[in-house]
Structures are given as structure tokens and as C-alpha cells.
Amino acid sequence: MKSDGFFSRLNSFVEYGSMREEDLTLSPSEKHKTIDTDIPENRWLTTVQNSEKPVGARIATWVSHRGVEIFDRLYRVAAAFICFTLIGVLLSVVAFLPAFGDEDAPAVNEVVERYVSKSVEETGTTNAVAGMISAYRGFDTLGEAHVLFAAACSVIILLRVDDPERRHGKLVDPVMTGEDMDFEPNSDLVLRKAAKVLVPLSFIFGLYVILNGTTSPGGGFSGGALMGAGLILTSVAFGFGRTERFFGDEMYHLVKTACLTAYALMMAYFIYMGANGFPDGVWLGIPGSIISGGLILPINIAVGFEVACTMYCFYALFRKGGL
């Protein structure tokens, strides 16, 4: 087997990982013992090795040397074959599908018609897409916002370093801690001058996109991404010290929890009233102005801040293992 192959690296990682796991629970002498007894992977192999039959042993060595190599090669061929088959199938399916923009396509039906023709009247927005994702199919979008939340939590689980000593770079080598940040051009003049102009702009533009989500293309997801980019740019240009002053761990959790809870409560109220046939009493506002769309505007704001938090959270965790 090639030493630099993906699977051999994966295997060595497994070994390394398991050793580390054992280290935590066992004393060194015990460790050697378990490793010695753990070598045979299963019962059949044990019997083969113990009785030392020449045929069995020869088969075992053949499998471990030649067999793995053949399997590796077959694996690649099979993978390529499956990929190309899938590509072929998808291309031929696309040839059968109705053409893009075809007005006789099955997707042009009463559902789309109502979204386009009635969304101003029923949801109060002149942006039909916002009306569709936040009002007509609001439940899906609530789920989507929580997909982001789940992803952010997973990254926290994977990357957050809770040990404060390691986090601030007082221990071990620079690669592990983040002292390598010193080598990055955060004192770069061009970057800092440009950031001074761009950071306020991206925040203001992000807010603009969020607030105008009911009247023009945009809304919570895209505006939040812009604000998140502003936060990331701040920390790239001026260092984490600057962002930590106003956006640390606590602020992150506060904003995120408040936004998601507000969103879920608004949506729950909306669904409950709608499903039970009660009037929900939300003023839809004046279509075309910023205050329009009823609950869509507050939902956009909540989603926007949540998305900004998530983006910055990903960046900060990958860069320094914490917020």
C-alpha cells in the first residue's frame, strides 16, 4: 500500500486516535498488554495465526500486501465508473426535463400564480420571494434557520478549545495555538485603509438589505451574510482584539438565542393563529414601504443577525478555536 494514500493516512489517524484514547484510561504497562492482545482483528484471524498453517499464513500475507493494493485499485476504478454513470444519467434526465423558462412546464401552475399575483395582497410584501419563504412556506424557513444553528453548534463542538491556557498561546508550539496569526498581514497598510472604508459600508449595506427585504431582493439571509462579512473583515484587518471588544462569547450567545427564540415564537404564533382560523391581528403595513409585510420584517431582522453570528462564528472558530 502506498504510504501517502488517503486510506493509509486515515488508518494511521485511527491508530493514533485510539492510542490517545487508551493513554487517558490506562497505565503504560497495561497499555502494552492490551495492544499486544488486541492485534488480531477477529477470531478467524486469531486461529489462523495461532495454528500457523503455511497456507493460511500465506493467504494472510497475500491479503495484507497484494490484496489491499488490488482492492485499492479496483476501488478507484469502481468510483470513477459510478461517477461517470451518475453524470451520464443526470445529463440524460436533464435532456428530458422541460426547458428553462418554458411557459408550459408543469412547474408553472396555480401555486406559482398565486405567489406572484396575490403576495402583495396576502402578505403585504412587494418582494414575492420574501412572501413565499417567510410567510407562505414559513415553516420550512424556520427549519432552515435552525440548520444554520445546528451547523454552528457542530463547529463549536469540533473546534472550540475550552482550555484558556492553550487558547491564548501561552503553551506548546505556535502551530497549535494561533501564534501564527502574528505572521499574517494584520498590520498591512492597504488592508487596514481599505477595511476602514469597507467595514462601515458592509454593515450599513447589510442592514439596508435586511430592512428592505420586504420591498426588494434580499432579506435576512443575504443581509446577514453581508454583516457577517463585515465582522470577519474587521477581525482580519484590526485583529481579534477589536472584535472581541463588542462581540465575544456572551454576545454571540445572547444575539443568537434572542434571534432564534423570537423567530420561533413569531412563527409559532403565526402558525397557531392561522391553523385555528383566528385573525392574527398583525398589521401588514403599506406595501412598498419599509414597514410592510407584517411579521416578515421582524423575521428578516432575526434571521439576519443569526446568519451574521453564524458566519463570524465559523471564521473565529477556524482561526482561533473560540469566539
Add this chain to the structure above:
Amino acid sequence: MDLVRNFPFLTIVFSLTCGVFCAILRPKAAKNLCLVWLALTFAMSLSVLVYTLRLDGSFVYRMGKWDAPWGNEIRVGPLEALMATAFSAVMILSLLGGMRHIFSDCEEGKVNLYFTMAALLVSSLFALIYTNDLFTAYVFVEINTIASCALVMLKSSGRTLVATTRYLIMSLLGSGLFLLGIVILYGITGELLMESIAGKVREIFATGEYSLPLTVVIGFFSVGLAVKSALFPFHSWLPDAHGSATASSSAILSGLVLKGYIIVLIKVFYRVFGLQIIMAERVSNFLFLFGILAMICGSVGALRERDIKRMLAYSSVAQVGYIYVGIGMHSEAGMVAACVQILAHCVTKPMLFCAAGGFMDVSGGKKTMADIKGAGRRDRVGGAAFTVGALSMVGIPFFAGFVTKLTLTQAAVGSDNVRMIIALAAVAISTLLNALYYIPVIFNIFSKPADGEAHASRPRADYAFAMCAFMVLNVGFGVFSQQIVDAVRRGLELFGM
């Protein structure tokens, strides 16, 4: 409208919010919040079950002001309510059964995130059970995927990271195929609501237009969801992920997460395509064949394992095979058998995983067969639970596993000759293999360990409670099998309408 009708929607939305709050609480508080909310969820699902059984019908709940093709909706019937009730009960018991491990296996500052993920998982499972809209299903499949990977990853070691990577790649492949299927189906029908698609699909099938895309869509749905639920040739990620995760995660993943995707598949087959089209496209033949292979190969895999958790994980592969054999019979009776197996496995396997966790506790954290020798003497309640679970898996009467083997055999007898012979032979061989690997473990855990001493340690209250409740559930399932099978049958009739 009756208040009870709101409960399914409340459980879905507020499970999400419960997850959000767990992320900022301290571990103990997060645990309490999560358990209290899950208990409430269980109570609500139970009342929905009673309501639908009395109603003897299903109802549609509109998610918002607008009716279904424009807005979202969920659909609740006895079968869905039964699944939801069972899932919430099993979720609580799995968390309780492995609580000690959750606190010892996860990093200290991240224990609360375990409960976040558990709450998100419950929400997504409920949404998958209740949804009547393919895109809603996809959104919650995403949450389900992320949360279940995180549950494996939360035990921090190299092995779980590798297992999570494999799991994530396979799971995302499955999600991707599922999404492509939805996209193509939307392209040819223009609908996302299951009933509307069903109408359009019948027209398309009758006219023969778009026949290739339709076949590809059915293939993508089947393969995508089969990858995610670890049907035989796609099962390679499962033993690693389930074998290396912490006890509760293994229990939740094998008992609930795999089943969530299978429920979506059954829904797609029943409500979107209808059994006629599935039969005409011959997908069920493949599912049947792979199910049979899974029953045999999963058991053979389990037979070769020395690590108890990996053995249980391979056994899950075999048990998923039973479900797919039921689906592949493409008969009403086969579907009943599949649904009964979903329920029976979800009250059995989590118990076995939690008991295995208990054995590891009393054996110095090690989990090979040699290490857990005599563990049943040191941890009596775990030993009893493992025995019940193992006997159930083998298929002894009065336990849950027997009911599935019985319904599956009945379904096989009612099927065509070839299927009958293959299915009966496979059930017989698989039962034999199950006995071959479960019975020695029972003997192993109750035999005297080499160093002689075996004093029973006092089990933790939550662990003992979970084990006892699981045993009661399992035996109750076996004893009241007729009522459960009837409820499932009636639920399936309402499911397809």
C-alpha cells in the same frame, strides 16, 4: 378545532427552541430542560395517539394561514402518532440510560450541546414523521444529518472523528441524492405536496411522458434514503459510527435516526408514487434482495466482532434488512411487517446499547468480549436488560422481536412463491445467526470472571430506571402484539389515503 390537533406542531417548533436554550445553559440545567421537554413531548404525542385512535382517521394541520399547495401542512394519523410516541419515549430512556457516559465522554464545556443536538434531533424526527411536503422533509433531513453526526462527534477521540467523517460523507451523499430526486420530481410535476404529486405522477405514468426521469427519481429516493438508513451495500459507515459513539448516541442513532429515513421512504412509496408504480418500476425487487443480503451479511459481520458495541452495530444492519424485506414484499402485509419491525427494533436496540454502556462501566471502560466477562453479575439490571434484548433479537415469544419475525413470516407466506421461499429461508438463517452471536454473549456476561470476584455494584437510579422501563416496553410489546399490529395495520390504511 380541538386543542390536541395543535400538539404535533407544538412539539416540532418548541423542540427547536428547547435546543436553542440548551446551548446557553449549564450542563445540569440543559439536561433538566431537555428531559422535562421530552417528557412533555411524550405526553403530547400520547394524547395525539389516543385522539387519532378515537377519531379512527387522520387529520391535516395547516401550518399557517394558507392551504396546502401554497403553505405547508402536516398530516397526523394513528401510525404517525404511534411512531412519535414510541420515539419520544425511547429518546428519554436512551438519554437516561447513558447519562453517566454523556457527562464523562463529552468535554466539560460541551455537555450542554449534547442536549441541544438531542432536542434538534427529536424535532427533525417528528417533522419527518408528520410532514406531508417533500421539501419540508428535506429541510428536516438536513437537521437530522447534522445533529446525528454531532452526537457521534461529541465523544472526543480520534476514532469518533474518523467515524464521523465517514458518516458525514455517506450521509451527505444520501441527502444529495434525495434532494436531486426532489428537484427532478418538481421539474416534471410542479408540486411539492405529497397528494398533489401523487395525482400528477399517475397522469405522467399513464401517458408515458417523462418515464426516464420518473425512474431516475424513484432510484434516487431509494438509494439516497437507503444510504442514510444503512441498507446492506451502503452500511460500511454504520459499525464505526455506532460502535465508537457514546452509549446514548449509539442508542439514539440505531433506534431512531435510521428509522426516520425509512419512514420518509415508506411515505414516498405510499403517498407519492403509490405501490402500483413502485411495483411496475421493480424497485421493490432490489430493496427485497438487498434486505435479504443485509439480514445475512449483517449477522455474519456481527458474528465476527469481538467488540460488543460493534457487534450490536452490525446487528442493526441485519435488523434494517428485515425492514427492507418487509417493504420489498410490496404488499400490505409486508408494509405492516416493516412498520412493526421499526417499532420493535426501536424498543430493543437502544436497550442493548445502554446495557453495553453499563457493562463498560463495570469493566473499566473496556468493551471487548473478554473484558466484559461477568459484567452481568456486577451490573445486574444491565445484565437482565441485555438478556431481554438479546432474547428479543433472537425472536423468543413474548418479546418484541418475535412479533416482527411472526408478521414478516406471515407476509412472506402471503407473497408470491419465489419471495416466500427466499424470505422464509433468510428469516430462518438470520434467526440462527442471531442466536449464534447473542446467546454466547449472555453466557459470557453471566459467567464467573477469571479473577473470581464479582460483587454487584449499585446501579445509578437513572440507568436502572431506563433499563427497567425498556424491559417493560419490550415485554409489553411482545404481550400486546395483536393490538399493536392491528393499530399499525389500521394506521397504514389511513396512511396511504
